[in-house]
Amino acid sequence: MPRIAGRHFLQIPGPTNVPDRILRAIDKPTIDHRGPEFAGLGKSIFHNIKQIFKCAGPVIIYPSSGTGAWEAALVNTLNPGDRVLMYETGHFASLWKTVAEKLGLVPEIIASDWRRGADPEAIEARLAEDRGHDIKAVCVVHNETSTGCTTRVGDVRAAIDRTGHPALFMVDTISSLASIDYRQDEWGVDVTVAGSQKGLMLPPGLAFNGLSEKALKASEKSTLPKAYWGWPDMLAANKSGFFPYTPATNLLYGLSEAIDMLLEEGLGNVFARHDRHAEATRRAVRAWGLEVFCVEPREFSSSLTGVLVPAGHSADSVRKVVLERFDMSLGTGLSKLADKIFRIGHLSDFNDLTLLGTLAGVEMGLSLTDIPHESGGVQAALDFVAGSAAKETAQRVAAVR
């Protein structure tokens, strides 16, 4: 195969395009993880990362994938046989349920058509029924990576509160943290599960648990077996900037850089950027005459957009041609959505021009398949992005006057 020129467009909904600053940060020489320089790095990270989670409590960092952070959230707080209420927002919610089962918990999952976030009322109804408080935790996915639907986490919190149910509240933010506004403390989340390879702009290899006081209390009585994932040793060592076992030092260099970059941009600007790109993408999808998979506008994801192709057509045919002809990776439909949707990732270190290049790739890819569609998607997105810029300019001018 001859070489393909230019940069690959990694438009899966994570791992995302890692910015150069972070790549260069992670390739610095590894240092002694028990020395004073490391202590400084560790303390700074443990302190600053709270701004990303919007929490006051500790954030645990594992050398691990997000799957490990799911496991860690459960084994640190629960007991064998505990009932856990989950919500089947999509493929990843289902996988988390499988993890719970494997660990000896009894997950109960509220089914869904995968085209919306978790329904706060359904959760409220189920908790209200649970007078004996058999349910020990409610677990939802903030942004379902397999579908492009978000859960209104604050509304779920309110629903739980209305029932007065004491269950822990755990939220998977793997593909939302640092891309979509998330507020651990304000929303009363007990364990936030996160990973490095999406909005945090890092390569995969780090996973996180953000903890509430309530979660910490629960962990004192939890009897599920745990060693690697155990919070107490982590918390004890983290106090002085260290880890109980060898941490993934070079990825921590990248994490430190990533936090700096997010704060330099401003989290509010980061979220607004993701919102703008998601809206532009949806306009493109509609102009193509295709369907945005998420059907609930207030639950549209700003990290990715699932695109439904007409019945009888292959979503993977778009992905294949786009990869082969235009060197862009798009997300595939997972499990029951296989070949029915493709997913466009528009998160992390990403700008207007790369978004429009991405959408151009999709539009050209569609034209090389037999999927019925209109052209004009890129134009619609471009008009929206240009309009946003014009509006912002006008606002600045007005502000100066």
Added chain:
Amino acid sequence: MPRIAGRHFLQIPGPTNVPDRILRAIDKPTIDHRGPEFAGLGKSIFHNIKQIFKCAGPVIIYPSSGTGAWEAALVNTLNPGDRVLMYETGHFASLWKTVAEKLGLVPEIIASDWRRGADPEAIEARLAEDRGHDIKAVCVVHNETSTGCTTRVGDVRAAIDRTGHPALFMVDTISSLASIDYRQDEWGVDVTVAGSQKGLMLPPGLAFNGLSEKALKASEKSTLPKAYWGWPDMLAANKSGFFPYTPATNLLYGLSEAIDMLLEEGLGNVFARHDRHAEATRRAVRAWGLEVFCVEPREFSSSLTGVLVPAGHSADSVRKVVLERFDMSLGTGLSKLADKIFRIGHLSDFNDLTLLGTLAGVEMGLSLTDIPHESGGVQAALDFVAGSAAKETAQRVAAVR
């Protein structure tokens, strides 16, 4: 200023977006430039680079900018007071003339409106007049970076040949080499002047002279003072892979990688890609209702496109807004073209999606200025690129049958 997310679009006509492979190559530890490892590197570069110049003779490599290679070409072959015939294709041709003057030569420049390449017939006419062979060299710019017009080098050669004039033929390929087909030997070029920071995909810092037998012979009698630029010491040392003074070792690592990458893609594919991107860009320009600065279709540049904005409007206003709002650098109009044209670079390590992102940036930028224009440029480019892909796919299918 808050941080801007994503990668900068460096769409000036050079320096160009340096690919990661090359950036990583140049950041390897510097080695002993007199040791056996270096000799292997040097020999391999001196051998392989001939495929890029399409020449059999030696290629000299200087730690220098392209300006130095202009100087080197002149001081190695000419004598004080020698008459040199140049062609004013644009700003850079004028600068080369200034270099010649400063070095004590007598350049004679054929004027032009800058909207086309050098005219072979005008050169032919002038040489035919020069019965005493006072003109010692004819110098043209293959791709005039300030305008986006190319000179038909083969046709100039033929014109020279028709006169039987013995002048040396020197060609500046700074923004064409490895982007637009160039054939030193077939076109009878005596000195090819080139630089690292355009089609060779490197950062700036290396410059080249590709030499013919005739140039080498001329250099034996040349009396212009020279030390740094002197070919003989270079040629002597290069034979064993070395340099007469410390070379820019780390940029040579990058050069070695660049040559590999170009050969992996195939030079024919590289040129076809640049041609496709240039045609797509011109279609966008016309759809916007703007004018491609170059007026001679067979002399359109495949490296960059100059875009003329309507009289009374500021080309730099587009550049400014595109940089501020969309983090893309475009080329400015130089000297007499200042504020009249902007230049879109579409060369080097560049692909379809980045091109379309680039054009989207221009279209959005135009919409934020008062320059009268139509929308639809990106769509026109996209249709062309998608059509090219469809055609190529059809050809492959046919070929398999």
Added chain:
Amino acid sequence: MPRIAGRHFLQIPGPTNVPDRILRAIDKPTIDHRGPEFAGLGKSIFHNIKQIFKCAGPVIIYPSSGTGAWEAALVNTLNPGDRVLMYETGHFASLWKTVAEKLGLVPEIIASDWRRGADPEAIEARLAEDRGHDIKAVCVVHNETSTGCTTRVGDVRAAIDRTGHPALFMVDTISSLASIDYRQDEWGVDVTVAGSQKGLMLPPGLAFNGLSEKALKASEKSTLPKAYWGWPDMLAANKSGFFPYTPATNLLYGLSEAIDMLLEEGLGNVFARHDRHAEATRRAVRAWGLEVFCVEPREFSSSLTGVLVPAGHSADSVRKVVLERFDMSLGTGLSKLADKIFRIGHLSDFNDLTLLGTLAGVEMGLSLTDIPHESGGVQAALDFVAGSAAKETAQRVAAVR
């Protein structure tokens, strides 16, 4: 604090000095972990890594620290309450025991003075007693990082075999793999536990389980809860080069490079180099009048050397002054060895001159403390290394004749 010039000497027994080739490999852009390029990378790694473990069966790769690989070895093969025979060679053997306890196993540990490897005869004796085969696994540490003593793994295997006991045999090679000869299959090891940050020359963040047929069979019946660490999903996905959850892609780039580098050097050469550096280090220690902590010559570690300081003196005082004055990190004494020994790491990507610089740092550091010692350690090491080179040269000359 003013900047300190030059490269830090990271002479703890891991993480080790990561070579540039690997740092540059891990800073390449992250790719789609479900795409064809990744499949190629994954398949190649899974195939080639067997040469490092000297095994025919699969090697599982986790985004994790070595501690995770300890856990994985246990939870995949054992059942709650299972008895496990361990050997207290030092701090890390003790930690592994703690992991076993936390996971609900019943470890039984054979005590030791930490100054030698696990005693095959003691293990044999204990297994011979265990007529009911209550012991389900024997776990030893090949190279005890906290002491610098190795266990003769082949001899332990023979001891187990003499008893005919069916227990699984698990070996921690975290600080020996790719530094000290290790032969999973020949020595009948069922689960090899390893990590990335020592002999594999990578930053920390990857951990390994090398599996025998017997281990795989045991895993089918194991009932300890597990999700993240579960082998079956791993093995299923690995077959096509993929992972069941997002892998640490960039560290895998580094792993691929590391395997190439080890094979380019030749494993036999790698081991000989480590042996030479360890012997040179011990000669230095003795010349200083200090004691090598390991008392059993056939169990000296080639990865690191523990150095005992005279009673009443502080080993950490050497480490402190060496860090502050000479920018070198040495390993501290762990748990009961705190302040009694310091540890010199001489493993991974390391050469003769860096070893001698390291030993010079120790000798100079000693001179800045009140620890009684002689000078001449560096000289003794230097003489040995030069002698080795002379001997090898003589052998080559003889071979040529």
Added chain:
Amino acid sequence: MPRIAGRHFLQIPGPTNVPDRILRAIDKPTIDHRGPEFAGLGKSIFHNIKQIFKCAGPVIIYPSSGTGAWEAALVNTLNPGDRVLMYETGHFASLWKTVAEKLGLVPEIIASDWRRGADPEAIEARLAEDRGHDIKAVCVVHNETSTGCTTRVGDVRAAIDRTGHPALFMVDTISSLASIDYRQDEWGVDVTVAGSQKGLMLPPGLAFNGLSEKALKASEKSTLPKAYWGWPDMLAANKSGFFPYTPATNLLYGLSEAIDMLLEEGLGNVFARHDRHAEATRRAVRAWGLEVFCVEPREFSSSLTGVLVPAGHSADSVRKVVLERFDMSLGTGLSKLADKIFRIGHLSDFNDLTLLGTLAGVEMGLSLTDIPHESGGVQAALDFVAGSAAKETAQRVAAVR
């Protein structure tokens, strides 16, 4: 050939070991050299570099080797046929003379045995004779890289002043700048010639001219032909942070980082470090029973040490075996010193332990040749370095009291 483990020791007297911070700086994406970000970079470099030259006037930066900066110094200030007084301190002083000849100047060189710096009194005597002021410039090499002898630049200045001669004073600091104390303004130097690849810790590819008012005035009348090297266009463009032609952007990233690093360490500390390493090296050489090539103690170089081997023995035999067996590059003897001396570079980003590793390599290398010598050189150096550290510690303690 099997791979050699560990880092190469690049102990030639330049190019030197480039620190990781600089390698990572130069591999950042190239930016628009006419945009606002570049202007900021340029201005900062032009301002800060004056601290390194200890000058108030401008410092010109070329994409070039040091050889180019020799040429630039001459062509900008002199006229054809001008007489230039040079001093043959060694190979590089001779090369500079050759450059002067090639450019049409008339160099007059004071001969020397190469074992000392330029003699101020000899220069004084020659200038005193030159009553007609035919000599237009005095050129000396501050640190002669081929021998390891320095010239007392301040004393030469005083000698010139005593004669009242108006000649320009030009100094080559290629292998001294940022390693050995140098004071352009205090010593009344008119043009300082420097390069990037020695004390500035960069790869080769940048060269410098530091200018006095007098040099600038001379440049107004200079008639030697020049284009690339011309100061006026440089000075005009540099004012706003730019360059008249494309600069070597990525090396400028490195230069910016290098200046930061030098100032972070403190120039005084940098020089003290080089002095310490040079003294340690000389003690090693004497302990080996070999001769330091420089015979004048107050002119010993702190950048490198030339080592004379006994007559009838091959200096290159040491270099060869040291490269092959210990992966270290040493400097060769140049022109008339070929095979008589070898040179140990101990400059740039270098620390005590790397120095001792370097000397160990030399001592071991000697032992593998037939060159008569004693052992104990490393020990002597180590004792000196440890003693320096002890003394410094004592001083700090005293200071605190």
